[in-house]
Amino acid sequence: MTAEADLERALRARVKGEVRFDTATRAAYSTDASNYRQVPIAVVVPRSLDDVIATVAECRERDVPVLKRGGGTSLAGQTCNVAVIIDSSKHLRGLQL
């Protein structure tokens, strides 16, 4: 099993939200409002804080970088990288203390 397939299997087992490794999603998340283009490893759309914790834990275990994303309106490529993008804009828009 490749490292990417292993990561996908682990994320799908623990994350209740969306886990996306498909090419179309990675292409869509390869940019923000800047000119930067970096194809991410995958995109996770968490449903809860537990999904974020699980994603970070699985990535940390494999030395895979993570990158948080909100609206993706950054102008200097802050949300573009070869990483697992965690997109909070769909379900985690409120402050959670």
Ligand SMILES: Cc1cc2nc3c(=O)[nH]c(=O)nc-3n(C[C@H](O)[C@H](O)[C@H](O)COP(=O)(O)OP(=O)(O)OC[C@H]3O[C@@H](n4cnc5c(N)ncnc54)[C@H](O)[C@@H]3O)c2cc1C
């Ligand atoms: C047309 C236009 C006009 C703009 N005008 C302004 C302006 O007047 N003033 C201004 O300041 N900016 C402006 N911006 C830039 C941008 O909109 C702001 O920087 C905005 O705050 C980014 O919010 P976002 O949710 O899109 O963040 P994103 O672009 O998704 O992320 C911004 C940074 O925050 C981090 N991040 C996102 N979510 C989280 C999270 N949950 N936890 C931890 N880190 C997180 C990301 O990793 C990234 O580093 C403009 C952009 C555009 C396209």
